[in-house]
Amino acid sequence: MTHIADAAGHAESPTNPAGRQTRRAALATVLMGVSAVVAWQLTPTQRLSAVHGDFNLDTAVPKAFGDWQLDTTAVGGIVNPQQEELLKRLYSQILTRTYVNSQGQRVMLSIAYGNDQRDGLQLHYPEICYPAQGFRLASNRKVDLQLAGLVIPARRLETVLGEQRYEPVTYWTVIGETAVRGGTDKKIAEMRYGFRGVIPDGLLFRVSSIDRDTAAAYALQDQFSTELLTAVPVAVRGRIAGVDHIG
Incomplete structure (x- = not known):
């Protein structure tokens, strides 16, 4: 009867695959062990928020x-209570304010910050949460903002x-020290x-205003954001806008 020699020099009968099964099980065990070691080595352990300090x-x-x-006269926007509760669990801080200028123009500001946002921010981009609150999304486009240099x-x-x-x-979204648009860019960061x-850590900075004139609304939002970024200390500006963009 013909026998097949395995890598260790042992004979295996083609009608009895027990030896082959044993080797496959051993190989699978080794691969699982290697995968576990690699995963352990690649698992993040240090929080960037601890390096940056309190915020x-x-x-x-x-x-x-x-x-x-x-x-101080502004009435809160439309908020879904269940969504608000979920946001509080995902983010360590949420700032929501409405500002008014000398001409009576208003801009609504929302900043959500979390010290561990590896998977949280993408779930609550405005293009997702606005329709969830009954809004129709008429357009969604990428831009490169020129704000405060x-x-x-x-x-x-x-x-x-x-x-x-x-x-x-x-x-916009900031992951760690880099401003990104979200999606693939966020995952790469x-x-x-x-x-x-x-x-x-992660931060989502959002400004909006109620205006039928979209171009005028965006111009007002840019003015507001520029004055805000100019007013805060450089360290805070870095946390809000991404320090990779701070000269």
Whole structure:
């Protein structure tokens, strides 16, 4: 009867594959062990937020700057209570304010910050949460904002609620030390930190205003954002806009 010699010099009968099965099981065990070691080595262990230090949005963002001051008469926007509760679990800080200038123009500001946002921010981009609250998304486009001497990759949306409330939106995301538009760019930034063993923090900066004139709304939002970034200390500006863009 013909026998087949295995790698260790043992004979195996083609009618009895027990030896082949044993070798496959051993190989699978080795591969599983190697995968576990690689995964352990690549698992981030250091929080970037600890390196950056404490960050308090309520005190870091001034209530008055340039031609803007906190609007104490503003009524809160439309909020889904369940979504708000979920956001509180995902983010360690959420700042929501409405500002008004000397001409009576208003801009709504929302900043959500989390010290571990590897998977959280992408779930709550404005193009997702606005339609979830009943808004129609009329447009969604990429832009490079020129603000306070910085170039910030961002997105601009046109949203409409019941053909009555026209609310253009501008937003960007910061992962660790880099401003990104979200999606693939966000994942790439997270992977870069992961390979260094670092857990990045994350921030989503959003401004919006109620205006049927979309171009005028975006111009106002740019003016507001520029004055805000100019008013805060450089370290805070880096956290809000991405320090890779700070000269």
